[in-house]
Amino acid sequence: MTPMPVAVLFRLAWRNLWRNYRRTIIMLAAITLGVWAMLFMTAVMRGMVDDMVQTAVRSLPGHVQIHHPEYRDDPSIANSMPPPDQLLLDALAQAGVVAWAGRVRVPAVITSERDTRGTTLVGIDPEAEAGLSFVADDIVEGRFLGSPDDKGLVVGRKMIDDLETRLGRRVVVMSQDPDNEIIDRGFRIVGVYEAKLENLEEAFVFTGRRYAQSMLNMDESISEIGVLGKSYRDVSDLSHLKQLEGSAREVLPWYELDAYLGTMLSTMDGFVLVWIIVVFLTLSFGLVNTLVMAVFERIREIGLMQALGMRPSMILIQVLLETFLLLAVGLAAGNLLAVVSVAALSDGIDLSIVSEAMQWMGVANVLYPTLEIRDLVTTNVVVIVLGLLAGLSPAWRASRYQPVEALTKV
Amino acid sequence: MRVDNITLSLAWRNLWRHPRRTWLTVGAMVFSNILLVFMISLQFGMYRVMYDNSLSLITGHLQVQAEGYIDEPRIRSTVPAAGGLANALRQAMPANNVAVRAMAFALVSSAERSFGVQVVGVQPAYEPGVSNLPGLVKQGRFLNASDERAAVIGSSLSRNLKVGLGDELTLFGSGRDGSFAAGIANVVGIFESGSNDIDRSFMQIPLTDFQEIFFMEDQAHSIVVMTPDLFELEPAMATMRYIVDADGLVVHDWDELQPGLKQSVQADMASAWFMYAVLIVLVAFSVLNTQLMSVLDRTREFGIVMALGLAPIRLGRLVFLETGIMAGMGLLLGVAAGSAVVSWFGFYGFTYPGLEEMSARFNLPGRIYPSASFASLVWGPSVVFLACLAAAIYPAAKLLRLQPVAAMRAA
Numbered sequence: 154m155t156p157m158p159v160a161v162l163f164r165l166a167w168r169n170l171w172r173n174y175r176r177t178i179i180m181l182a183a184i185t186l187g188v189w190a191m192l193f194m195t196a197v198m199r200g201m202v203d204d205m206v207q208t209a210v211r212s213l214p215g216h217v218q219i220h221h222p223e224y225r226d227d228p229s230i231a232n233s234m235p236p237p238d239q240l241l242l243d244a245l246a247q248a249g250v251v252a253w254a255g256r257v258r259v260p261a262v263i264t265s266e267r268d269t270r271g272t273t274l275v276g277i278d279p280e281a282e283a284g285l286s287f288v289a290d291d292i293v294e295g296r297f298l299g300s301p302d303d304k305g306l307v308v309g310r311k312m313i314d315d316l317e318t319r320l321g322r323r324v325v326v327m328s329q330d331p332d333n334e335i336i337d338r339g340f341r342i343v344g345v346y347e348a349k350l351e352n353l354e355e356a357f358v359f360t361g362r363r364y365a366q367s368m369l370n371m372d373e374s375i376s377e378i379g380v381l382g383k384s385y386r387d388v389s390d391l392s393h394l395k396q397l398e399g400s401a402r403e404v405l406p407w408y409e410l411d412a413y414l415g416t417m418l419s420t421m422d423g424f425v426l427v428w429i430i431v432v433f434l435t436l437s438f439g440l441v442n443t444l445v446m447a448v449f450e451r452i453r454e455i456g457l458m459q460a461l462g463m464r465p466s467m468i469l470i471q472v473l474l475e476t477f478l479l480l481a482v483g484l485a486a487g488n489l490l491a492v493v494s495v496a497a498l499s500d501g502i503d504l505s506i507v508s509e510a511m512q513w514m515g516v517a518n519v520l521y522p523t524l525e526i527r528d529l530v531t532t533n534v535v536v537i538v539l540g541l542l543a544g545l546s547p548a549w550r551a552s553r554y555q556p557v558e559a560l561t562k563v
Numbered sequence: 564m565r566v567d568n569i570t571l572s573l574a575w576r577n578l579w580r581h582p583r584r585t586w587l588t589v590g591a592m593v594f595s596n597i598l599l600v601f602m603i604s605l606q607f608g609m610y611r612v613m614y615d616n617s618l619s620l621i622t623g624h625l626q627v628q629a630e631g632y633i634d635e636p637r638i639r640s641t642v643p644a645a646g647g648l649a650n651a652l653r654q655a656m657p658a659n660n661v662a663v664r665a666m667a668f669a670l671v672s673s674a675e676r677s678f679g680v681q682v683v684g685v686q687p688a689y690e691p692g693v694s695n696l697p698g699l700v701k702q703g704r705f706l707n708a709s710d711e712r713a714a715v716i717g718s719s720l721s722r723n724l725k726v727g728l729g730d731e732l733t734l735f736g737s738g739r740d741g742s743f744a745a746g747i748a749n750v751v752g753i754f755e756s757g758s759n760d761i762d763r764s765f766m767q768i769p770l771t772d773f774q775e776i777f778f779m780e781d782q783a784h785s786i787v788v789m790t791p792d793l794f795e796l797e798p799a800m801a802t803m804r805y806i807v808d809a810d811g812l813v814v815h816d817w818d819e820l821q822p823g824l825k826q827s828v829q830a831d832m833a834s835a836w837f838m839y840a841v842l843i844v845l846v847a848f849s850v851l852n853t854q855l856m857s858v859l860d861r862t863r864e865f866g867i868v869m870a871l872g873l874a875p876i877r878l879g880r881l882v883f884l885e886t887g888i889m890a891g892m893g894l895l896l897g898v899a900a901g902s903a904v905v906s907w908f909g910f911y912g913f914t915y916p917g918l919e920e921m922s923a924r925f926n927l928p929g930r931i932y933p934s935a936s937f938a939s940l941v942w943g944p945s946v947v948f949l950a951c952l953a954a955a956i957y958p959a960a961k962l963l964r965l966q967p968v969a970a971m972r973a974a
Binding site for chain 1 (some may be wrong): 581583584587588590591595598635637638639667668669670672674675676677678679680681722723734736737741763801822823824825826827828829830834837838841842844845846848849851852853855856859871915916917920921923930
């Protein structure tokens with residue numbers, strides 16, 4: 154006998170699925186719920202990590218950072234480096250680099266007539282910084298710096314409150330020059346910025362790069378170069394910069410710069426897979442049960458088909474097809490539900506009731522779930538593959554019945 | 564529900580008419596119960612470490628501060644006559660540890676480097692009772708009562724300032740009245756807390772030195788209290804409110820002092836409960852399916868016994884009993900296996916790749932030890948048990964509407 158055409162097998166499997174519609178509907182509901190939960194949870198976690206990384210990358214590091222090899226362990230003025238040479242300038246001009254900026258970045262103490270705080274003084278090129286870091290876009294009062302020679306100081310909202318001072322007032326910034334002479338200099342506050350995370354508003358104060366260099370007696374030296382590529386996920390566009398690493402400079406992508414975030418991102422992939430598998434395993438008991446019952450009810454029918462000459466392999470394939478159809482319908486509904494619910498939440502989930510915790514973890518108050526294609530693919534592939542594996546045992550049993558025994562079964 | 568022996572043995576036998584189906588259903592319960600027991604115990608274990616580590620390093624359980632200092636920690640928002648007040652507290656509540664602290668920012672310079680640092684004035688004799696930082700001194704020693712011009716700093720700070728034990732540091736800052744403050748201190752100890760942020764930004768000096776350098780007179784910024792039990796703060800708070808009977812002073816508990824902590828636990832719980840709810844509902848679906856099938860399988864049989872005069876309510880009871888037996892087996896096996904898993908990990912600890920790097924940021928260890936308690940072992944499985952019983956409502960209700968004649972004719 155020639156193998157049955159696929160279309161017939163499909164139709165048989167489809168009809169078998171609906172013979173006991175209650176059971177099928179319950180199982181479909183379970184699969185739909187499970188798949189939705191897999192995708193929704195993943196989307197929420199991805200949204201959170203995405204936001205953490207983007208906020209972190211915008212608060213100065215950039216996608217790739219170039220600095221003195223010692224600078225990371227010892228962020229002192231002594232570990233600054235000369236301005237970019239021609240070789241580096243050429244590399245920074247290549248495609249893949251969206252923006253870059255050199256900065257002076259030194260630990261400092263800022264004092265008003267009322268109070269004193271520790272902070273980091275950052276000398277920037279205002280134009281180069283736009284798009285690269287948060288300051289340029291988040292000025293809420295006063296103005297942003299105009300040029301590298303700007304002598305004004307831009308401080309955070311929290312810092313201005315801490316120091317009990319305000320726009321237009323003078324503050325003193327203290328730091329050291331390369332010879333450890335204490336430098337103190339009066340600054341006028343010309344602008345105030347707000348950041349998503351409150352602690353960022355205390356972490357940095359900004360002034361013009363050239364003005365900072367002259368104040369700190371560091372000539373043309375800079376502390377770091379922040380480089381922005383196309384996307385934080387894939388910094389391979391910027392890999393040519395790595396080749397310029399040498400004894401005088403270190404080139405690090407953000408995920409090595411901030412090991413916490415880097416690990417977070419890779420652990421997330423593991424977590425997503427574990428979550429999908431756990432939900433699937435919970436589902437699998439019901440799935441196997443459904444298939445076992447479906448086969449059990451049809452023993453006589455299967456016996457008859459075999460007696461009429463249907464080959465065992467066809468029976469195996471038919472039960473597997475039934476499993477596949479069940480999974481496919483459940484997956485389709487689950488995917489749809491996930492897409493719809495994520496779209497419905499595209500304005501973000503408001504987390505302000507736990508805002509302090511979110512600040513602690515470096516996450517903003519509004520969470521935007523993001524459904525990524527690769528998570529969709531992973532979920533669907535895992536469910537289909539494991540689901541067919543789970544269906545294998547009932548299918549195998551069905552194909553092994555002895556026709557006579559099966560026919561005479563009550 | 565009143566159950567006689569016959570119903571019980573009927574229910575038991577019915578379950579074993581399809582052993583595979585019964586075991587698969589019980590298996591789903593056991594699987595989810597083990598997961599729940601393990602996850603919940605792990606959560607509790609982690610929360611305890613989170614609370615301990617973040618409170619015992621610096622914050623303590625309770626603090627007396629000037630009103631408003633918590634939101635705007637200004638050097639002139641002080642607690643007057645802090646030493647005397649702390650003594651009064653020690654006498655009133657001997658079971659608690661009490662220590663005075665004062666805090667200011669200063670530019671700290673060594674021969675080679677200068678950094679902005681948070682300078683904390685502490686009482687050398689009492690500080691070890693409210694903080695575990697003194698115990699983390701790895702080189703040299705912690706401050707002692709007779710120290711003058713001494714300082715303990717973090718390991719990263721000592722590296723960055725390029726100083727070792729015995730080296731001199733200079734402090735520049737502003738005093739309580741806003742005037743210029745300066746002082747010197749010799750490094751007597753270097754601590755390693757494991758958190759780079761803390762090791763880079765803290766310096767402890769004796770309170771008396773602090774008060775002299777920053778023109779504090781007898782004032783300080785907080786009185787830190789460590790109670791025997793973090794969740795039993797009410798008695799200590801009441802005593803403190805009674806003794807600290809001055810205008811402008813307030814008592815804060817750890818939740819006010821570190822609002823991120825409790826909320827992180829709540830946020831984590833919320834996401835955990837979402838996951839648990841999904842697992843539980845899925846198990847309930849599995850039970851619903853099984854029981855509905857088992858009812859539909861027996862339609863004819865049920866029709867016959869009803870025709871013989873059995874009340875439909877008794878059949879409903881039978882279905883519930885069957886579900887209850889399965890759910891009970893799931894509960895017992897789940898709790899037993901879950902406890903085994905928890906005690907194994909409770910001994911060896913649980914970790915996964917990346918945990919260590921991530922927890923370092925919050926000053927947590929790289930291994931979590933699940934903490935087993937009656938609640939953590941029984942909570943999850945009990946909810947599963949109830950969910951399974953709830954899932955049997957629909958199949959059981961179907962029986963009540965069963966017509967004997969139609970049922971007997973069913974295929």
